[in-house]
Amino acid sequence: MSAVVSDDERFMAAAIRLSRRNLGLTATNPSVACLIVRDGVVVGSAVTAPGGRPHAETQALAMAGEAARGATAYVTLEPCSHHGKTPPCADALIASGVARVVVSVVDPDARVAGRGLSMLRDAGIAVETGVLEREGRAALAAYLTRQTRKRPHVTLKLAVSSDGMLGRLGAGQVAITGPVSRGQVHVLRAETDAILVGIGTALADDPDLTCRLPGLEGRSPVRIVLDPRVELPPASRLARTARDVPVIVVAALGEEADDVLATPPSGLPAISPSRGEIDGGMVSPNSGVAAVGNAGSQPISPPEGEMAGRPEGGNPAASPNDWRARAAALEALGVEVLICDPRRLGDLLSALATRGISSLLVEGGARTAQSFLDAGLVDRIMLFTGPDPIGKDGVASPCVSGQMPRGFVLRHTARYGADIFEDYERDD
Ligand code: AOF
Ligand code: ZN
DSSP: OOOOOOHHHHHHHHHHHHHGGGTTTSTTSOOOEEEEEETTEEEEEEEOOTTSOSOHHHHHHHHHGGGGTTOEEEEEEOOOOSOSSSOOHHHHHHHHTOSEEEEEEOOOOTTTTTHHHHHHHHTTOEEEOOTTHHHHHHHTHHHHHHHHHSSOEEEEEEEEOTTSEEEETTOOSOOOSOHHHHHHHHHHHHHOSEEEEEHHHHHHHOOOOOOOSTTOGGGOOEEEEEOTTOOOOTTSHHHHTTTTSOEEEEEOOSGGGHHHHHSOOOOSSOSBTTBOOSOOOOOOTTSOBOOOOOOOOOOSSOOTTOSSSOGGGTSOOOOGGGHHHHHHHHHHTTOEEEEOOTTOHHHHHHHHHHTTOOEEEEEEOHHHHHHHHHTTOOSEEEEEEOSSOOOTTEEEOSOBTTBOOTTEEEEEEEEETTEEEEEEEEOO
């Protein structure tokens, strides 16, 4: 199937593609792209710089120079109108002499919110908005969710066997999907501010949760473990690499945590790969944050077999009263221990948004996935279905192809090797 698209859509599509380049690098700013087009030729193009500044428009205009006069600017987000750390992009566009500005998404930031468009119109520039808005919104989803819902945009990633299982009880990591899907997941990690798993998954899989694609190793997200009893072993890969890529252990150590601590410890070894953890959820933005260490460096991904035994041996869930010692041992390795109420995932997400995290990838396991779904805190589900069954002792996925929670619509499918990929988005 093919479709005739207008020049505006064609250039905006290119701008949206470009804007994805710095996703995960510009927090708390959005990654915006701008193209300056004169007589059908791109004379300037830029994306928001890592760290969030300079903004896209000023860089693209600098590249275009005098050629910007009379040109059209394509911007994925409304140009800013406020004096922040840099002067307003709307002023820069006016000064450049562009004749027309085409925008995909209007900026919800209260300092902008339509004022950027008015400034341009008042200066006699032709302005059009809403071009490829759905695609623009998808690329800006993290920023828009944090602005409007005051929490990160949450993507749930599930790798499901052909019989709907996430893994096998007690089997550690089980390969369900192939290398192409795994590469896609690593791209996703590179684009995302933080990645989250439950302690069951951390114990069973001893995951790195880093991005290990060649050239993108520096783009790993902050790693978060829901760990009510502080069971993450100091010998785990996560703890040992905390000085290279930050790790936050979300622990239920406050007064609200009595219930959690009163329940039996998760026991070791934990249940299965990315599945069946004992955690619930976590939270409490104001209840306290422990210090983070720094300095030192350890390999992110030690070769298989380098660790002496499974990580479960390192930080056993002895007595709940030992949590202070366990927390201190992790902190000494550079892990941050964040104290939260495990029953209030929404509070955890607000706390993460407050510290600048706009996108969160939930990677497991079954119980963590279920608790995010139950709380209505999932915006997107990326479902990878492998070709083989797990069979006996399988841990069921909370959702499988064709049986998604209400409110999710299928936006896109793809075939990655022998796997089927489905991309679902919450429709509200
Ligand atoms: C643009 N172009 O490339 C980006 C914009 O803290 P500041 O001063 O950098 O402002 C942050 C706000 O700027 C952010 O909330 C959003 O409204 C806008 N981001 N605007 O014109 C850009 N990244
Ligand atoms: Zn700007």
